[in-house]
Amino acid sequence: MDPSRTYDVLVLGGGNAALTAAITARRTGVSVLVLECAPKGLRGGNSRHTRNLRCMHDRPSDVLTEAYPEDEYWQDLVRVTKGKTDEHLARITIRQSTDCRAWMVQHGVRFQPSLRGTLHLSRTNAFFLGGGKALVNAYYRAAEDLGIEVAYDTEVRDLNFRDGQIVTAIVAQHGATREVRARTVVAAAGGFESNLGWLKEAWGDVADNFLVRGTPYNMGRVLRVLIDKGVKPVGDPTQCHAVACDARAPKFDAGIITRVDAISLGIVVNKHAARFYDEGEDFWPKRYAIWGRLVAGQPDQIAFVLIDAKAMGSFVPPVYPPIRASLVRELAQAVNLDPATLERSVAAFNRSVRPGTFNHAILDDCATVNLTPPKSHWARPLDAPPFFAYPLRPGITFTYLAVRVNDRAQVMMQDDKPAANIFAAGEIMAGNILGEGYLAGIGMTIGTVFGRIAGREAARHVLG
Amino acid sequence: MSSAKSIPSPLIQQGEWFMRICNACRYCEGYCAVFPALERRLTFTEGDLNYLANLCHHCGSCYDACQYAPPHEFALNFPRILAEIRGATYQKYAWPGFLAGLFPRNGLAVSLITGISLALFLLGMAIRGGPAALVSSHGLGEGAFYAVVPHNAMVVIFGAVSLAVLTAFVIGLVRFWRDTEEGFRALVDPVALGRAVMDVLRLKNLDGGGEGCIYPDGRPSLTRRRFHHLTFYGFLLCFAATTVAAVYHYIFHWPAPYAFWRVPVLPGTVGGVGLLIGPAGLLWLKIKRNPVVSDEGQTGMDIGFLALLFLTSLTGLLLLVLRETPAMGGLLAAHLGMILGLFLTMPYGKFAHAVYRSAAVVRFEIEESRPLPKYGAD
Numbered sequence: 134m135d136p137s138r139t140y141d142v143l144v145l146g147g148g149n150a151a152l153t154a155a156i157t158a159r160r161t162g163v164s165v166l167v168l169e170c171a172p173k174g175l176r177g178g179n180s181r182h183t184r185n186l187r188c189m190h191d192r193p194s195d196v197l198t199e200a201y202p203e204d205e206y207w208q209d210l211v212r213v214t215k216g217k218t219d220e221h222l223a224r225i226t227i228r229q230s231t232d233c234r235a236w237m238v239q240h241g242v243r244f245q246p247s248l249r250g251t252l253h254l255s256r257t258n259a260f261f262l263g264g265g266k267a268l269v270n271a272y273y274r275a276a277e278d279l280g281i282e283v284a285y286d287t288e289v290r291d292l293n294f295r296d297g298q299i300v301t302a303i304v305a306q307h308g309a310t311r312e313v314r315a316r317t318v319v320a321a322a323g324g325f326e327s328n329l330g331w332l333k334e335a336w337g338d339v340a341d342n343f344l345v346r347g348t349p350y351n352m353g354r355v356l357r358v359l360i361d362k363g364v365k366p367v368g369d370p371t372q373c374h375a376v377a378c379d380a381r382a383p384k385f386d387a388g389i390i391t392r393v394d395a396i397s398l399g400i401v402v403n404k405h406a407a408r409f410y411d412e413g414e415d416f417w418p419k420r421y422a423i424w425g426r427l428v429a430g431q432p433d434q435i436a437f438v439l440i441d442a443k444a445m446g447s448f449v450p451p452v453y454p455p456i457r458a459s460l461v462r463e464l465a466q467a468v469n470l471d472p473a474t475l476e477r478s479v480a481a482f483n484r485s486v487r488p489g490t491f492n493h494a495i496l497d498d499c500a501t502v503n504l505t506p507p508k509s510h511w512a513r514p515l516d517a518p519p520f521f522a523y524p525l526r527p528g529i530t531f532t533y534l535a536v537r538v539n540d541r542a543q544v545m546m547q548d549d550k551p552a553a554n555i556f557a558a559g560e561i562m563a564g565n566i567l568g569e570g571y572l573a574g575i576g577m578t579i580g581t582v583f584g585r586i587a588g589r590e591a592a593r594h595v596l597g
Numbered sequence: 598m599s600s601a602k603s604i605p606s607p608l609i610q611q612g613e614w615f616m617r618i619c620n621a622c623r624y625c626e627g628y629c630a631v632f633p634a635l636e637r638r639l640t641f642t643e644g645d646l647n648y649l650a651n652l653c654h655h656c657g658s659c660y661d662a663c664q665y666a667p668p669h670e671f672a673l674n675f676p677r678i679l680a681e682i683r684g685a686t687y688q689k690y691a692w693p694g695f696l697a698g699l700f701p702r703n704g705l706a707v708s709l710i711t712g713i714s715l716a717l718f719l720l721g722m723a724i725r726g727g728p729a730a731l732v733s734s735h736g737l738g739e740g741a742f743y744a745v746v747p748h749n750a751m752v753v754i755f756g757a758v759s760l761a762v763l764t765a766f767v768i769g770l771v772r773f774w775r776d777t778e779e780g781f782r783a784l785v786d787p788v789a790l791g792r793a794v795m796d797v798l799r800l801k802n803l804d805g806g807g808e809g810c811i812y813p814d815g816r817p818s819l820t821r822r823r824f825h826h827l828t829f830y831g832f833l834l835c836f837a838a839t840t841v842a843a844v845y846h847y848i849f850h851w852p853a854p855y856a857f858w859r860v861p862v863l864p865g866t867v868g869g870v871g872l873l874i875g876p877a878g879l880l881w882l883k884i885k886r887n888p889v890v891s892d893e894g895q896t897g898m899d900i901g902f903l904a905l906l907f908l909t910s911l912t913g914l915l916l917l918v919l920r921e922t923p924a925m926g927g928l929l930a931a932h933l934g935m936i937l938g939l940f941l942t943m944p945y946g947k948f949a950h951a952v953y954r955s956a957a958v959v960r961f962e963i964e965e966s967r968p969l970p971k972y973g974a975d
Contacts, residue, residue, distance in 0.1 A: 174668045181664045184624050243817075245627035245806060249636050249969065262806050263662030264624025270661060274816065388664050390621035446970070450639050452621040 134284040134304075136311050140166040141595040142588070143302060143315030145289050145355050147171065148178030149265070149577055150559025151321035152272035153584025154591065155281050156240055158319070161592040165281045166313065168304060170288040170322075171350045175386075177269030178323050179347040179531055179560065179576075182388035184248070184265060185258040186581060187574035188230045195234065196244045199256045203227050206257075209572055213419055217568020225540055226566060226575075229582040234259055236585065241271030250449045253494065254418060258574040265577075289322065292358050297546070298554045317554040317591040320544065321584065324532035324560045325353020326373065327385065332529070335370035342434035344378050346392075346528040349385040356536065356561055364552065365537040365545045368564035374571045375425025377401075378528025379453045380435060390452040393523045396424060397511050398448060398493070399440035400482055401525070403431040406465065406474035408482065413500070413510035422530070422571030429527040436525040437468055439479070442517040447493065455521035464520045483514035531576070535564030542587035554594055556587035604685045609643050612678050616641045616649070618665055619675060625659040627806040630796075630961045631679070632659075637970055647689070648777045650682035651950075652957040654802045656810030656821065657890040667889075680892040687949045690776075692768040699945040704897025707946050711905060711938025718930040718937070722746060742853055745926045746933060748846075758940045765944035766952050773953050777960055789962040796958045800825055813886035824878030828906065831871025835913070838865030854920060866917060872910035876903040902947030909935040 142158040144151045147169025159165045169176050189206050190197050206227045210218055234244065243262035247255035254260075261268045276283060284306065291303040299318045304311055325331045327349045332340040360366050382391035397417050401424075403409055410427050414420055428436045445455075458464035465475035482504065489499035491513055499512045536544050536557050543551035544562075559580040566579055616635055619625070626632040631653050638645055657676050660666055665673035684700065691697035699706040722745055743751075774781065784790070796802065800822050803810055809819040842861040845851040855862050880903045883896075912932035919928060942948070 172668065174666075243806065243808065248623050248626050249633065250623065260627075261624075262627045263658065264622070264664065266664045267624075267662035270815065383670060386669060388622070389624075390618055390665075392621075446639055449623065450617070450620055452617050454617075 134166060134168075134282065134287065134306070134311070134313060136313060138164075139314040139316060140164050140282075141316050142166075142319060142591045143313060143317070144168065144319045144321060145302070146178060146320070146322035146559065146561075147176050147283070147285075148321065148323065148559060148580070149180035149183070149268065149272070150561075150580035150584040150587075151178075151319070152269070152276060153581050154319045154321055154556070154558050154588035156272065156275055156279060157585045157588025158592040159276070159279045159281050159588075161589075161596065163592045163595045166315070167276065167281060167283045168287045168289060168302070168313075169283060169285050170352075171285065171348065173285045175348065175350070176273070176285060177266060177348075178351060180269050180580070181266045182347055182530075183261075183268070183577050184389070185254065185260040185574045186230070186233065186577035187258050187572060188234065188578070189227050190231060196246050196259050197256065201257045206230075209419065210566070210575070213422075213570035213572050214566075214568050215570065219565045221540060222538070223566045225586075226579050226582045229585070230578045233578065233581045233585075237268075237581065240275040242268045243271075253416060254573060289355050289358070292318070292355075292362065294362055297552060299552075316595050317556065319542075319587045319591050320355050320359060320536065320555065320557040320561050321559045321580075321587070322355035322561055323348070323351035323353070324373070324534065324563075325351065325356055325370075326529050326532045327351040328353045331357075331370075332532075335534075336429070339429055339434055342526060343375075343429070344380075344382050344387070344391075344526050344528045345385045346376070346378060346382075346387055346389075346530045347385075351531070351560070353532070356534070359536050359544065359555070363547050364555070365547050365549065367535050367537045368533045368568060370532065370534040372533040372564070372567075372569045373426070374422050374530040374533075374567075374576070375429065376421050376528050376530065377424035377428050377436065377438070377525040379451050380524035380526040381453045382526070382528065387528075391528065392421070393438055393451050393525060394421065394448040395438050395440050395444060395451075395521075395523060396421075398444035399438050400479070400508070400515065401436050401438045402470070402475065402478055403436050404433050404470070406470045406478050408478060408506060409436075411506050411509050413508045413512055415510075416496070418573040421573070424525070425527040425529060428525050434527055437470065437522045438525060439464065439515060440521050441515045442519055443513060445521055451523065453523070455523050457519045457521050459518045459520070461515070461520055464522050468522050468524060479515050482508070482512075483516060486512045486514045531560045531563070533564035533567050533569070535560075535562045538562045538565055538583070540586075541590045542583050543590065554591075556591050558583035558587040604643060604647065604682060604689060608678070608682055608685060609646060612646045612650075612682050613641045615673055615675055615678050616646065618671060618673055619659075622664070624664070625662055628658045628662075628810075629654060629656070629802040629805075630958065631802075634961050634964060637964060642778070644776045644778045646682055647686045647773070648957055648960055650679040650686060651773070651953040652802075652961055653679040653683065654800070654954070655680055655683075655890070656803055656805060656812045657887060658805050658811040660887075660890045661811040661815060674890065676890040677892060680890075680895060683950075683953075684892055684895050684898075686773070686776075686953065690769040690772040690949075690953070691945060692765045692772070696765075696945050699942070700898065701894070702897060703895070703946055704901035707898070707901035707905060707938065707942045710941050711935060714937035714941065715931060715934030718746065718934045719927070721750070722926060722930050741920075741925070742929055745929050748852070751933070754937065755940070758937065762940055762943045769944060769949070770952060770956055773956055774960075779960055779963065783963050784959070786963055786966060789966045790959060792965075793955070793959040793962040796962065797955050800829075802958070813882045815887075821879070821882050824875050824882065826875070827871040828875030828879060831868040831873075831875050831910070832906070834864045834868025835872060835910070836868075838862070838868060857917070862917065866914065869910045869914045869917075872906055873914070876907040876910075879903055880907075898947050905935065905939050905942075909939055 141163035245262040287306040293301045379391040462472040465472040485501040485504035542556040544555040665671040688697035803822040808817040838861040916928040
């Protein structure tokens with residue numbers, strides 16, 4: 134980082150979207166500086182915790198089976214977001230997801246077939262060999278080879294505007310404050326999910342019981358500065374990707390291993406031992422990311438998923454072992470629920486289960502009748518001891534409050550005019566496409582597609 | 598045949614916790630056999646850990662890709678814990694049990710044993726033919742080597758040592774296999790065995806899922822696999838050459854030394870060159886690699902073994918080139934001393950990895966031939 138220079142493209146952030154933008158821009162010959170606020174060992178933002186991206190494709194290709202056409206992808210997105218999406222930007226993302234993989238491979242990312250235990254994703258999602266950190270490592274190697282400068286432990290504090298354009302960034306590095314000059318800026322610094330104060334501002338005290346699954350470095354500072362300087366926000370600050378996490382997980386950065394994927398195989402009760410949502414509403418990859426929010430809506434933000442011996446083993450085992458007991462009553466005692474109430478809840482559920490043919494791979498006919506809330510699929514009576522429980526907390530992955538962008542990844546100002554030299558990619562703008570809900574792997578797709586657009590457009594702005 | 602040493606329980610506890618992290622994450626599944634193998638399990642016994650530790654080829658790709666590696670608070674260092682457990686299993690399976698004590702400070706033990714072997718050959722020669730035997734020219738006449746070291750002495754010494762080594766490894770293998778809780782009947786599976794042989798011969802688990810492991814410097818590379826091939830096939834060629842020489846001696850009654858172009862010498866030479874380049878390359882990679890993934894307690898063992906292989910080959914090749922000079926006697930003693938040191942320490946040093954890792958690969962292919970348990974299969 135050289136304060137005497139004016140960088141052509143200043144990339145704020147160091148994850149997938151940031152590096153994709155940096156590499157794309159650098160390949161046109163412009164100079165690029167990447168500012169990553171994490172230390173090198175924890176670089177990459179939430180990309181470190183990812184494992185795949187969702188790709189449209191018309192025929193089986195490399196690691197993807199069958200076909201996943203544009204319209205099906207779009208319909209899936211409409212369903213999970215309940216229509217809260219920008220169709221124009223969403224369709225750009227979907228269409229351009231087709232040729233992301235070739236670009237990624239060119240820059241060192243390797244793919245592998247769908248992981249064991251995730252076969253339901255083999256059609257739609259391409260998995261990175263080694264996961265997201267391997268991808269991040271590959272991009273940093275590519276960046277190094279291309280002569281991109283990277284500054285770690287470097288936090289953006291402020292952005293100075295002149296005539297509606299960013300001219301410098303004020304950054305803090307090793308306790309010193311510096312000013313970096315740039316011709317264009319790509320904001321790819323993530324959401325505000327690690328900022329407990331801001332979460333509390335949005336959610337109230339409820340946020341005290343949230344776990345942050347991802348990087349502790351996404352404080353939302355760039356997002357806040359941009360909004361404060363007149364960039365148009367989009368989205369609801371309480372909307373986010375949040376899963377049900379094991380309540381025993383650490384406060385930050387536990388990633389995927391504390392996710393409990395047993396919900397569609399059992400029932401979920403709150404602290405009053407009462408069920409509160411349809412556990413079998415849809416396939417798990419389309420539902421896992423709403424359960425954080427659902428648990429957040431329960432008293433004390435705690436819930437418990439209960440399964441019996443039939444279900445044990447048919448989901449990826451979470452890192453913390455389940456609490457087990459041979460009777461429902463004993464299980465209730467072990468997790469501090471009222472035994473009589475839990476027995477009643479389980480009995481009511483068991484009574485309402487209609488006979489069917491259990492098949493977790495399809496939307497099967499095992500459903501409850503006359504039960505509120507219902508369980509629409511994969512409902513089997515909880516009757517085979519031992520019984521198991523996992524305690525659940527809302528585990529927030531990333532927030533959807535975003536800066537508004539256009540199809541050139543340009544950031545939009547309050548007057549609905551694009552800022553000439555500010556572009557955005559990744560989580561910081563994902564809320565344009567994700568108003569709520571989540572579709573497994575689409576975060577990396579948005580980051581990659583808009584990272585490439587932002588890099589290309591920023592370079593074009595410099596080169597004129 | 599009770600096991601002499603058990604694995605220290607802190608290792609087992611930490612290993613078990615790390616395995617559960619890996620089993621919940623699974624991102625490294627494509628790198629090697631360790632991850633598909635652990636994903637077949639919901640919980641991990643000591644036997645499971647010992648099996649998986651020996652299945653690991655210690656390339657470090659999983660560390661590079663690990664979202665939980667230090668400075669993350671979980672401080673997951675999977676290759677290192679597996680290396681530590683693996684080292685402990687070598688002691689656990691060693692026979693006779695008291696020789697397990699050779700594993701700690703193994704570099705020193707191997708050097709001493711080799712040094713003593715060397716000294717014994719020199720001393721034996723000197724006692725038999727006087728100091729002049731070591732430096733006088735013997736020409737290349739029939740049986741010239743045996744004028745220096747009697748053939749019967751060679752046969753008795755190396756025959757006895759080979760038998761001891763073989764016994765130690767058979768017992769070690771039985772101990773390993775029992776530890777995995779797999780029945781011996783499972784071994785009667787020609788398809789799985791065939792796959793395992795191919796995995797071992799190709800070093801499948803060092804391909805990092807295709808383009809190579811992250812070794813030694815963060816970029817996918819097949820270098821280690823190639824140096825290991827040179828070492829392994831070099832060793833095999835030298836071994837085959839010795840076997841052919843034995844056949845010449847006993848069946849055809851053609852005593853050594855043989856002309857350069859004769860069958861035992863040519864593959865022996867080619868193998869010897871492999872056994873120079875391979876270990877040197879592996880040593881170079883070891884120096885370059887990220888040290889955090891290694892168990893530094895085993896560095897002496899690794900270096901001792903590589904150095905011994907290199908010196909065995911070097912003395913053999915020098916013997917070939919200088920066998921008509923006065924240096925022959927001394928070089929023959931040196932070469933035989935190195936080989937004796939190598940053989941004596943085989944079950945109590947790095948060579949053990951060839952036995953247990955191959956057995957672990959066999960176990961893996963047997964498991965893979967079975968349907969996936971429903972664990973984690975959705």
